[in-house]
Amino acid sequence: MILVVGGLADTVTELVCARLSDRDYPYRLLDLGTYPWGYRVDWHWTESGVSGNVEADGWSLDLHDLSGVYVRYLGAEGRTQPPGVEPSWTPALSFEHETGLMALLEDLPCVVVNRAAGGISNSSKVYQAQLVRESGLRTPPTLVTTDPEAVRRFYDDCRRDVVYKSLSGIRSIVRRLEPSHLDRLPLLRHGPAQFQAFIPGVDVRVHTVGDRVFASRIHSEAVDYRYGGREGHQVAMEPTALPDAVASACLSLARRLDLMLAGIDLKETPDGDYYCFEVNPSPGFLYYERESRQPISVALADLLRHGFERETPLVGAPMG
Amino acid sequence: MDGTYLFLGRPEGPCYADVRSMLEAQGHATLVTADPFARPCRFSWALDTVHSTSSLTLEGREAIGDHQIAGVVVLCPEWIDPAGWRPDDLTYVQAETHAALLAWLWSLPCPIVNRYPPAIWYRPQAPLLAWHGVLLQAGLPTLDTVVTNVDQNGGLGRRLVGDGSGAVYTPLTADTRYLVDSVEDWCGVTALQRVTPVSLSAPHGEPLWVCVVGDHVVWDGDPPAEAAALERGLRAFARATGLAVIEVALAPTSKGLCVVAVETRPRLERLREATRKDVVERIVEFLTAAVRVEVEVP
Numbered sequence: 214m215i216l217v218v219g220g221l222a223d224t225v226t227e228l229v230c231a232r233l234s235d236r237d238y239p240y241r242l243l244d245l246g247t248y249p250w251g252y253r254v255d256w257h258w259t260e261s262g263v264s265g266n267v268e269a270d271g272w273s274l275d276l277h278d279l280s281g282v283y284v285r286y287l288g289a290e291g292r293t294q295p296p297g298v299e300p301s302w303t304p305a306l307s308f309e310h311e312t313g314l315m316a317l318l319e320d321l322p323c324v325v326v327n328r329a330a331g332g333i334s335n336s337s338k339v340y341q342a343q344l345v346r347e348s349g350l351r352t353p354p355t356l357v358t359t360d361p362e363a364v365r366r367f368y369d370d371c372r373r374d375v376v377y378k379s380l381s382g383i384r385s386i387v388r389r390l391e392p393s394h395l396d397r398l399p400l401l402r403h404g405p406a407q408f409q410a411f412i413p414g415v416d417v418r419v420h421t422v423g424d425r426v427f428a429s430r431i432h433s434e435a436v437d438y439r440y441g442g443r444e445g446h447q448v449a450m451e452p453t454a455l456p457d458a459v460a461s462a463c464l465s466l467a468r469r470l471d472l473m474l475a476g477i478d479l480k481e482t483p484d485g486d487y488y489c490f491e492v493n494p495s496p497g498f499l500y501y502e503r504e505s506r507q508p509i510s511v512a513l514a515d516l517l518r519h520g521f522e523r524e525t526p527l528v529g530a531p532m533g
Numbered sequence: 534m535d536g537t538y539l540f541l542g543r544p545e546g547p548c549y550a551d552v553r554s555m556l557e558a559q560g561h562a563t564l565v566t567a568d569p570f571a572r573p574c575r576f577s578w579a580l581d582t583v584h585s586t587s588s589l590t591l592e593g594r595e596a597i598g599d600h601q602i603a604g605v606v607v608l609c610p611e612w613i614d615p616a617g618w619r620p621d622d623l624t625y626v627q628a629e630t631h632a633a634l635l636a637w638l639w640s641l642p643c644p645i646v647n648r649y650p651p652a653i654w655y656r657p658q659a660p661l662l663a664w665h666g667v668l669l670q671a672g673l674p675t676l677d678t679v680v681t682n683v684d685q686n687g688g689l690g691r692r693l694v695g696d697g698s699g700a701v702y703t704p705l706t707a708d709t710r711y712l713v714d715s716v717e718d719w720c721g722v723t724a725l726q727r728v729t730p731v732s733l734s735a736p737h738g739e740p741l742w743v744c745v746v747g748d749h750v751v752w753d754g755d756p757p758a759e760a761a762a763l764e765r766g767l768r769a770f771a772r773a774t775g776l777a778v779i780e781v782a783l784a785p786t787s788k789g790l791c792v793v794a795v796e797t798r799p800r801l802e803r804l805r806e807a808t809r810k811d812v813v814e815r816i817v818e819f820l821t822a823a824v825r826v827e828v829e830v831p
Contacts, residue, residue, distance in 0.1 A: 254730050255681040258665050260674070265681075298728055305706070310729045312660065312705040313680045320666045330652040336628075339580065339636035340651060346582055354581040357633050359570050363577040380636075381628035402572045404613075404626040405633040 214274060215240035215517045216267070218284040218314070220291040222246065225499050229283050232510040238518045241274050243267060245287045249310050250295055256317055263320040276317075281324040281517030285495055286311065324423075324473055324520050326513065331471030332494025336382035339407065341492055344469060349462040350479070350489035354410040361398035364408055368395070371410040380407045387437040414482040417453060419460075420498050421467040421475045422512040423521040426460045428453045429505035430481075450504035459487045466492060473521060474498075474513060536601050536643070538820060539589075540565040541634070542608030547801040548646075549608055551813040552820075561603065561821065566591055567611040570630050578637055585640045604820035605638065605645040609798065631655075644820050646799070647776045653797050660705040662732060664795050671770035673763070673781075674791045676737070680705075682730040684723050700733040712736060737793050740782035742804060745771040746815035753808040757783070757790055777819055778812075 215233060217240050219226030233240045243252065256265035256276070267274045292307060294300060315329045334341050342352045356367040357380060368375050368390060377394075379385035390408060416431040416438050430453040431438050434446045455463070459479070466489075467475040476496025480488045502509045538556050540549055544565050553563050569576050569589055575596075578587035590596040610631070615623050635654045638645055653659070661676065668675045699714030702722060713722055713733070725731050742753040743763075750764045757763065763783070771779050774797070782794035799816075801809045 249682055249730055253683050255683045256679065256730075258662060258675070258678040258680075260669065260677075262669070263665075295728060302728075306729050309704060309706045313662075313730050313732065316660070316662045316665070316705070317680070319663065333651045333655055336651060336655055337632035337635045339578075339633065340639055342580060343585075343636065343639055351582045352580060354579070356577065356579050357637070358577040359572075360575045360577050367579070379625075379629060381625075381632035383625055383628050404630045405570045405576060406629070407633075 214278045214280065216243060216274065216279055216282045217241070218243045218245060218282060218318075220244060220246045220285075220287040222291060223285060223287065225497050226283075226285050228499050228502070228510050229513060232514045233517070236511070236514050236518070238514055240517075241267070241269070241272055243269075245311075246291055246293050248314075254313075256313075258320070262322065263317060276321065279321060279323045280520055281326065282318060282321060283326045283513070283517055284318060324516060326473040326517065327475075327494050328471055334470055335492060335494050338378075338380055338382075338491060344466060345489040345492075348466040348469065348489075349458065350466070351486055353412050353488050353490070356408045357405050358408070359401045359405050361401055364390075364398050364401070365395065367408055374411040375408050376411050377406060377408050380405065386439075412480050412482060412488050414480045414488075417455070417479040417481055417487070418501055419455065419463050419477040419479055420496060420501065420507075420509050421463055421472070421477065422509060423473060423516040424464060425512045426455065426463060427501075427505075427507045427509050427512070428455045428460075428479075429501050429507065448504075450501065452505045452507050455487075470494070473516060476501075535561065536603030537562045537564050537597055538603050539563075539569075539605045540608060541569060541605060542610050543567055544608065546608070547809060547813070548606065548799045548816070551801070551809065552606055552646075552816050555813055555817045556820070559817070559821070564591055564594070564597075568613075568630070570633060571611075571613075576637075578633075578640065580640070587637060587640065599641055599643075602641055602643050604643050605641065606816075606820070607638065607645065607647055607649070610634070644777065644822060646778050646816055646820065647797065649797070650775050653774070653776070657798055658708060659795075659797075660703065660732070661792070661794060662703075662705060664792075667773050668766075668770060668792050668795075671766045671773055673766040673770055674783075674789060676734045676786065676791045676793060677788075678732060678734040680730050680732050682726040684726055698736055701736050703732050703734065705732050735786050735788075737784035737786045737791065740784040740793055742780055742782050742808075743767060744778065744780045744799070744801075744804065744808070744812045746778050746812060747771075747819045749815045751808055751811050751815065753804045759790065763790070778816060 215238055217226060217230055221244055230242060251269060253268040256263060265276050294303060318325050319328050319330060339357055342355060346352050354371065356363060358364060375390040376387050377390050378387045418429045418431060420427045429450050432449040438448050463477050470492060472494050476493035476498060478490040498509045538561055540553060540563065556563050566574055573592040575590040587599050588596045613623060613627055635651060638648055662678055665675050699712055702711045702713050713719060722731055744751045745767050748768055750767050767781060776797060778799045780796035780799065781792055783790045784793040801812055804812060
């Protein structure tokens with residue numbers, strides 16, 4: 214049995230459910246929009262590990278029967294207001310019951326796509342960059358600084374072709390550093406910012422699913438193709454093959470982060486080098502599957518059904 | 534001079550004062566900054582596929598580079614004063630600052646107390662339940678715990694301890710515990726279960742704290758009879774977390790001694806004076822070990 218943990222209104226979760234149905238893989242949906250109301254959970258942590266069950270109207274699931282779990286957490290907007298609870302209490306209650314859920318998923322012995330502990334590295338892009346270097350992929354020349362003079366030097370060293378973007382997990386649009394922006398550099402006194410040499414080439418989005426690799430080549434004139442439409446740029450996508458060493462480095466990076474499913478942002482330069490910018494632990498792969506027509510969700514469904522040999526996480530970091 | 538020891542964060546508590554004093558007494562230079570990214574400090578870190586070079590300038594000082602930093606003690610982080618900030622901007626700059634600090638610490642080739650993995654950095658107050666799997670892997674005894682929203686009319690307490698002495702309710706997102714041992718208490722738990730599953734475990738006795746510094750285990754009092762086996766598990770647990778200094782509390786339960794708390798940020802103030810002195814010596818020993826650390830990002 215497979216457990217899908219997510220929101221019905223989330224299109225990626227909906228796709229996973231649809232694919233599981235297509236392939237006749239039995240699953241249950243734990244709808245985070247209404248969880249824990251409407252569900253009965255009884256989970257026991259002992260020296261034998263974790264056991265117990267989840268029940269909803271019409272079904273009951275023993276945790277021992279799970280072959281895989283897919284989880285995609287919702288923002289506050291995806292949750293319904295619980296009955297009889299003051300709205301001001303809702304965030305704290307959500308935090309409490311999602312913490313319990315995360316602790317459970319961390320300790321289940323089956324495939325979990327994805328456990329939270331591995332994905333949290335995405336909260337520091339520069340931390341991730343150090344993992345990227347060690348995996349064998351390239352990291353763009355990067356400057357993290359609070360010093361306006363250091364930015365000016367970096368800007369000149371990079372032939373005035375520099376982008377800036379967030380360091381943390383807070384999503385930002387990658388933008389070019391224009392000469393007019395230099396006047397705002399004194400604002401760095403408030404905190405550090407990340408600047409990177411602009412890497413020319415073609416964006417490649419890689420999804421790793423267990424030990425499978427799906428790469429999509431993205432054609433766009435936008436600095437950040439994800440937001441290309443807003444700036445009037447067309448975005449086109451096609452499947453592509455990666456050099457073996459690059460595919461292998463992507464798999465190694467995902468396994469090192471304990472991510473069964475990962476979205477890895479690469480750029481192939483005109484010289485054939487591959488730079489890596491980020492590893493997304495909860496990728497919205499629907500967009501890429503639809504545009505490049507690659508069977509990512511089929512591979513995911515198979516992974517949840519048939520499992521995958523999980524390496525012991527490197528750090529027993531808590532998440533729950 | 535062999536480099537400078539940096540203390541990052543709010544300068545308070547014995548981990549700051551005692552460790553700093555001992556380092557200075559041994560002739561080491563120390564510097565303290567609440568926030569290396571706030572003015573008047575200046576910070577720059579350049580990173581690419583091969584190189585990583587950083588520079589930190591504190592007020593009135595020369596810039597120090599990576600290899601001039603002999604060691605780092607990470608104290609409680611300084612939060613940005615919210616005055617004058619819009620909430621969204623404050624959240625953003627706070628997240629950026631923490632992300633930069635975490636990453637920079639992993640780039641430094643010196644001993645650090647503590648070089649936190651992201652999962653601990655971002656969740657320093659993780660509940661004990663979140664450590665269950667790691668504790669088990671290390672061979673340490675864990676508390677049996679139930680997370681449930683099934684109303685069992687007080688049967689939970691009986692199931693947990695068998696003798697009707699109740700259970701401990703521990704919110705997973707707060708550092709508090711409540712003994713549930715009366716009909717009224719169980720009614721409260723049942724009411725709470727209508728809005729969230731609750732975490733319940735067996736009651737325990739007085740905790741005994743133990744601090745692991747590198748490979749050294751320092752008990753805050755008389756070691757228990759099973760200390761030898763526990764120390765093996767404690768060292769394995771500390772290694773699994775990747776932390777140089779970690780504190781663990783063990784307490785008697787109906788099934789014997791169990792781990793009842795894990796503290797990832799050294800809070801030496803609760804230790805007895807003799808224990809604290811021993812721990813401080815071990816921390817200084819760790820920081821001043823002659824070997825350079827080969828940092829491998831987990």
